[in-house]
Amino acid sequence: MFSGSIPALVTLFEADGSFAENAYRDFVEWQIAEGSAGLVPCGTTGEAATLSAEEHFHVVRVCVDQAKGRVPVIAGAGSNDTRVAIQNIRAAKDAGADAALMVPPYYNRPNQEGIFRHFEAVANSCDLPIVLYNVPARTVTDIHVETIGRIAKAFPSVVGLKDATGIIQRASAQRDICGEAFCQLSGNDDMALAFNASGGVGCISVTANIAPRLCAEFQAACAAGDYAKALAHQDKLFPLHTALFTDASPGPVKYALGQVKPEWPTGLRLPMTWPGEASQHAVDAALKQAGIR
Known part of the structure; x- marks a missing residue:
């Protein structure tokens, strides 16, 4: 259902902190023109944690409206409160999204049964396709391979997974338990080459915010099996993959976007702040190596 380079979009804010809708529409248009195969508004990189519910789904609606069906939109919709997660997936459907990206409950730290029951309640509440998002470094909740298999087999609307565990062998283990048709997307740009070689079909990418065509x-x-060409692109992009996480994300990403597209506002909402000088230097060098600036 989903494949290729799918940017986890930054949310553009004006200097006063308000949503920069016109610039965001231009950003979405640029992403599609550059070859992005899908769009993820209001994920982690989109600073969803600082958006009100009203703002969150306004951003999703704007993204859907601007995309106009040319590429699928996978709306960030997770919550650590199952009731809120149900509200979110229904709001994502109402906003016109093609799927919802759903983290397991964070902070609460449920056991594997609790994770399964959470997604059972969400899947049974709405027929919108769900892409699981496993990112234990942020959620402190790991969806175990066996639980992913159990969820995928129990609920047909759970169609895929964004794997940001950083454990490359998970791709093979999940392919074995979920089947080849289960859509696996890397959540780590720097591991996408190995992930795809292990059965992945794309990446929900941070770097694609800056280098959509290269990604x-x-x-x-x-996808074509041309891993020599893919490796050449990996070599060019790897320093950028790394540089974008030399300070708290999405600070370096917005700094980089400001270098590539200075006409767009790149403000951050607290508690996120502008990256430090060392991070800026790393981003500048990586942009140069990638031939972007």
């Missing part, structure tokens, strides 16, 4: 070309090479 799209990289994914196309993987």
Whole structure:
């Protein structure tokens, strides 16, 4: 259902902190023109944690409206409160999203049965396709491989997974338990090459915010089985993959976007702040190596 380079979009804010809708529409248009195969508004990189519910789904509606069906929109919709997660997935459907990206409950730290019951309640509440998002470094909740298999087999609307565990062998284990048709997307740009070689079909990407065409070309090479070309792109992009996490994300991403597209506002909402000088230097060098600036 989903494949290729799918940017986890930053949310553009004006200097006063308000949503920069016109610039965001231009940003979405640029992403599609550059070859992005899908869009994820209001994920972690989109500073969803600082958006009110009203703002969150306004951003999703704007993204859907601007995309106009040309690429699928996977709306961030997770919550650590199952009742709120149900409200969110229904709001994502009402906003016109093609799917919802759903983390397991964070902070609460449920056991594996609690994780399963959470997604059972969400899946039974709405027929919108769900892409699980496993990112234990942020949620402190790991959806175990066996639980992913159990969820995928029990609920047909759970169609895929964004794997940001950083454990590359998970791709093979999940392929074995969920089947080849289960859509696996890397959640780590720097691991996407190995992830795709292990059965993944794309990446929900941070780097694609800055280098959408290069990321799209990289994914196309993987899909074609041209791993020599994919490796050449990996070599070019790897310093950028790394530099974008030299300070708290999305600070470096917004700094980089400001270098590539200075006409767009790149403010952050507290508690996120502008990256430090060392991070800025790393981003500048990586942009130069990638041939972007």
